Amino acid sequence: MTVLEKRRRLTREDWLAKALDVLAEEGIGAVCIEPVAKALGVTKGSFYWHFEDRDELVERLLEYWETEHTDRLGDLVAADSSDPSEQLLTLLELVTPSDENRYDASVRAWARYDPRAAAHLTRVDQKRLDYVRDLFLMMGFSKEQADLRSRWSYYYMIGEYSVLAIPPSDDQRLDFARRRHRMLTAPPVPGCSVPAAQPAAGAAIAKENA
Amino acid sequence: MTVLEKRRRLTREDWLAKALDVLAEEGIGAVCIEPVAKALGVTKGSFYWHFEDRDELVERLLEYWETEHTDRLGDLVAADSSDPSEQLLTLLELVTPSDENRYDASVRAWARYDPRAAAHLTRVDQKRLDYVRDLFLMMGFSKEQADLRSRWSYYYMIGEYSVLAIPPSDDQRLDFARRRHRMLTAPPVPGCSVPAAQPAAGAAIAKENA
DNA sequence: TTCTTTATATACTCTATAGTATGATATAAG
DNA sequence: CTTATATCATACTATAGAGTATATAAAGAA
Structure with a gap:
């Protein structure tokens, strides 16, 4: 695995990871097929091999996020x-x-x-x-x-x-x-049923600092 | 001003109000000129009279929100x-x-x-x-x-x-x-410098209900 | 080696949107 | 009534992105 090694071919997860990155950086509106393909160094011919359409990417992206990143x-x-x-x-x-x-x-x-x-x-x-x-x-x-x-x-x-x-x-x-x-x-402050009878805890506290 | 009155012509603020509505309902990605024009019952010929371009709409939309709705x-x-x-x-x-x-x-x-x-x-x-x-x-x-x-x-x-x-x-x-x-x-709970010495206020509280 | 599958590239179509140019219409002022 | 200006419509161009069809290349199985 040298640095000059020819680029290995991509998996579906490579696409998902990159798409999630784009999502984080620029939002779902920027998760477009061709730009992401470019970021991966391929063309969209690759995308349509791994996914049916953009809708599938989006759905699997959510699954990927939910299962792998939460x-x-x-x-x-x-x-x-x-x-x-x-x-x-x-x-x-x-x-x-x-x-x-x-x-x-x-x-x-x-x-x-x-x-x-x-x-x-x-x-x-x-x-x-x-x-x-x-x-x-x-x-x-x-x-x-x-x-x-x-x-x-x-x-x-x-x-x-x-x-x-x-x-x-x-x-x-x-x-x-x-x-x-x-x-x-x-512990909870007692007597919470009364809406707002107490006229401010204010002045009595004013000494507290840091 | 009867119900059947012919549609009055629009102002810049009419556009802003409708655009803000679309923003709230479907997000900034849906704030497109032609759809909003359609929602207003006009064509984009109207838009480009009131605004230079979409960029100006977006900028004024933010001003409008900040000054009129916050x-x-x-x-x-x-x-x-x-x-x-x-x-x-x-x-x-x-x-x-x-x-x-x-x-x-x-x-x-x-x-x-x-x-x-x-x-x-x-x-x-x-x-x-x-x-x-x-x-x-x-x-x-x-x-x-x-x-x-x-x-x-x-x-x-x-x-x-x-x-x-x-x-x-x-x-x-x-x-x-x-x-x-x-x-x-x-009043603030005293002695907040100590990170987390107290071993749970737990059992002593368990009676409180509602 | 030859065949098959996997993975990608290339060249198209189609649609939505931004933006432009210009024409039409209504309203008010003269 | 006429004219000017404000407001909008229509018909275009250009671009980005989705999706399709097909060609190509690499890798493994026979």
Whole structure:
């Protein structure tokens, strides 16, 4: 396998991997046959050997993403510790706006207008939410508390790579993760049925810094 | 102005409004001149009278969105009360995944691959984050606490219309909003520098229900 | 070697869209 | 009524991308 070796011929997975890259970089609208072929150094004659049509590429691309690029986290976090609270902390600290979930963001943008993408993303979101929810249940929280807190945890991660305002520094991001972990694992504030009777917890707090 | 009145001629804003609708429904990729013209009951001869080219439409569409469809909230919430804590509650209860922010979601998806859209969205996100941050500052929280809590508030809203897992019911959504408000306005948990020493708040909590 | 299958190239067609050029029509001002 | 201007229609060109048909080359089986 020297550097000068003649280019090996492609598999369906080569196409999927490259298409997923293009999806992440430029969105589903840029996943066109000829440009991707060019990126692979072949022509579209190759494409129509491996796939029926573009529709099949798109469908298999979603399967490829769902099966090959969405399951890393559970293993990674579970391996880190068996304590649900520590697992949550690892999760909050580890899931950064870049890396793994660069694909997620693109699928999410795509899913807004394509029901096929939405179907796959729904499954993935549900699976992850259930995973985090189970952590809170294992900590002893009620079903409803676990539901709220898991959503709150997960939504923050989505916000981190969706909101385009100036993001916090890496240090601050980590600090935020730990503080969120603190608040999320603390017992629920009692008396939540009353809509909004308390007139601001304000002034009594003003000393807290850092 | 009877129902049978002959169709009035269009303005640039008519085009922008319709284009924004198409953007919300089918994404920026569907904002094409001829289809939008058809939706307006005219041909593209009209378009090229009101706009230089598609690029100008796109640019003005972003301006139109930013100036005409992103400022409602501040007024609405501020009118409701002058107490920052109550304003926050109104915000958390009021901002639903549908309505106003159907445009937001589309611009957000668009912004991922178009720097122009990203520039506008960044300003809007920053403005809103600052607004919420100010609420927490007025409540007496430190700068850092206000930063964390405002992001946590805002990110949840983004997650609400981004995450495609089965959403909670309307009642539960409102209940969640009130519970978040409770937790977000409560004083910070002390001793946050220690990474994760406490071995789960678990069993002691398990009685809480509803 | 010869045959077969796999993998890619080349040369087409067809459609959607952007953009242009120019003609038609309506509305208001004179 | 006439004219000018604002608004839109029609008929074109050009390009990008999907899809098809067929030729070609490489690799393995006979």
